[in-house]
Amino acid sequence: MTQRLKLSVLRHGPLLTTITIFLLAYIIGAQLYPAMQRPQAFFNLFINNGFLLILGIGMTFVILTGGIDLSVGGVLALTTAASAALLNLGVSPLVVMPLMLVMGTTIGLGLGCLIHFFKVQPFIVTLMGLFLARGLAYIISLTSVTITDPLYKYLALTPIYLPFFAKAYIYIPTLVGPALLVVAVYLAYFTRFGRIVYAIGNNEQSAALMGFPVGRTKILVYALSGFCSALAGIVFSISLLAGYGQFATGVELDVIAAVVMGGTLLTGGVGNVIGTLFGILIEATIISILQYNGTLSSWWTRICVGVLTLIFIGIQSGFALRKKKS
Amino acid sequence: MNNRISFSRIRESRLFWVLTAWAVILGFNALFVPGFFRINVQDGHLYGNLIDVLNNGAPLMLVAIGMTLVIATGGIDLSVGAVMAISAAMGAVLINPAPGDKLVSNEILTRNATNTPLAIIVIATLAAGTLCGLWNGLLVSRAKIQPLVATLILMVAGRGIAQLISNGQIITIYYTPYFWFGNGYILGLPVSIYIVAAVAILAWVGVRKTPIGLFIEAVGLNSKATYYSGISAKNIQLLAYTFSGFCSALAGLILSSYVHSADGNNNGLNYELDAILAVVMGGTMLSGGRFSLLASVIGAIVIWTFTLSMYALGVPANALLAGRAVLVLLVILLYSDRRLIKRRGKSNPAAVQPQDEKPGLPHP
DSSP: OHHHHHHHHHHHHHHHHHHHHHHHHHHHHHHHOGGGGSHHHHHHHHHHHHHHHHHHHHHHHHHHTTOOOOOHHHHHHHHHHHHHHHHHTTOOHHHHHHHHHHHHHHHHHHHHHHHHHSOOOHHHHHHHHHHHHHHHHHHHOSSOEEOOOHHHHHHHHOEEEOSSSTTOEEEGGGGHHHHHHHHHHHHHHHSHHHHHHHHHHHOHHHHHHTTOOHHHHHHHHHHHHHHHHHHHHHHHHHHHTEEOTTTTTTHHHHHHHHHHHTTOOTTSSOOOHHHHHHHHHHHHHHHHHHHHHOSSOTHHHHHHHHHHHHHHHHHHHHHHHHHHHO | OHHHHHHHHHHHSHHHHHHHHHHHHHHHHHHHSTTTTOEEEETTEEEEHHHHHHHHHHHHHHHHHHHHHHHHTTOOOTTHHHHHHHHHHHHHHHHOOSOTTSOOOHHHHTSSOOSSOHHHHHHHHHHHHHHHHHHHHHHHHTSOOOHHHHHHHHHHHHHHHHHHHTTTOOEEOOOGGGGHHHHOEETTEEHHHHHHHHHHHHHHHHHHSSTHHHHHHHHHHOHHHHHHTTOOHHHHHHHHHHHHHHHHHHHHHHHHHHHTEEOTTTTTTTHHHHHHHHHHHTTOOTTOSOOOHHHHHHHHHHHHHHHHHHHHHTOOTTTHHHHHHHHHHHHHHHHHHHHHHHHHHOSOGGGGGGGOOOTTOOOO
């Protein structure tokens, strides 16, 4: 019994650590800045970082297969720029949104095909995807384009008041991330696709020898990440009501850091999307603590994220060593 | 028969594709960009697009030299851009003639003066970058963190550190002797070219005239076998990352000297991507193993030739990103072609297997 308990603690150790650190960070923040004790401060984490959560979900799947997707920020920026340009041309948002999702999925599919059929490292292919998407966004417009579409404005500016908290509200696009998270958990744990993703990450050759459709799954994973990036782009353009090729520069690193903090191994095979949620919440908490402080400058966010990533990698390798021993 | 063999040997050579790419771009320029090859002499200095390619491309060439060695060990260094920013910030802060405790007026800041002797500035700048490289090397070789993640940490945190050093300001440099590295001339050619040549020769002598180069390739191909043959893979990795840090620091020095300022956010932006592109174009596999310093340097020159010819055509700098992406795509396709040729040429299919390695795989 104790042995089983020990094993389960070891298995979920990284995730439990992530959750504990998030709670600790939030409690410390709430002690320092009473404004963070309001429920609204908690929901703001989701409102401000919803797009990060969506990107993180796609990235988690890619990293679980042992790959990496550096193109997420580029596809996000391209989506904002393209949708702003199309909306200004008078295209209905009900056409634009599905079109953007199709575009993102297609880009992901293309990158996945390059990775699988030409056997190039995911890293260099998605780097090209990043360049290409940002470049296309700049070709669409060199400056920031404002969105004036009524539906986008409605989605951006209508708060939904939450039932159990006084005066706490979120916006409609905020719900996209958590909804996608539920779908992702289902995908990862209860479908053939999800289990094959884990199998590939653990050992691609074994997965192929077992007869799993390795190639198809890998391509689909990149397509999923492209879809998530486009979805994040739509959420991002709604929240800022603008489109620009320079949006979200360097976001790929934030996302990878969040995924790593969430306990997913970059070698693939180990990790889950729930961890990614808490990884992103930790980053969001740090950012909001720095904002509440006001005197600490923004560059501390980057240093904090870097140091935290380092600590988490240390924790991960510690748990991995223990697991091997027991 | 003999001819065909020698042709395939040329094609197998690391220099073949990168020189072909360069020739294609230069040929395009000869046809569509009038005056690209014109070189004028003014005040005893050479001016012209080709000289600009060498001068503007110098930081990238330096970074590519360091990156080649790191990639050859099977690693990757994503922090080069951030290290450039750190060393540039270091140089600018040391030059800053404003004393720390007095009221800083614009008049003091814009003085052509310095707090620190130039030699100390250069040494401190290089030391800062080398220290960053050492940190990366320790994380990879001693703490056994995957290179991708280990350098990612410094890539994220490094820009923060650079801003911490420069206190979040874009520091403009007014101290003229400092400009010599990026804008000076020796015998009509920019100083930066001599610096690149010196570092390249140093690196070449280091890797080809001593066993270090062989050890680096051995670590990249199979670090376990290297370990069993009695070579300290750890120290080889440490050396490669430290050297990469040194090269990035030098690149940061030249860049900040060229643009007369230090900006924690934008110094060396996207250099990691360009450097990897240059190295990959130069035929060094990302999985490690055999490498060629010269091919990587030419790869960097190709990137800058392409960039400057697009500028000459009036393509805006930002839109160029898409052009570079097409360049990468071409390189990728060329490489897969090369692999197919190899596969067809060999009767034993297992011989090409070891190249299908995952990026950033931790070395046991």
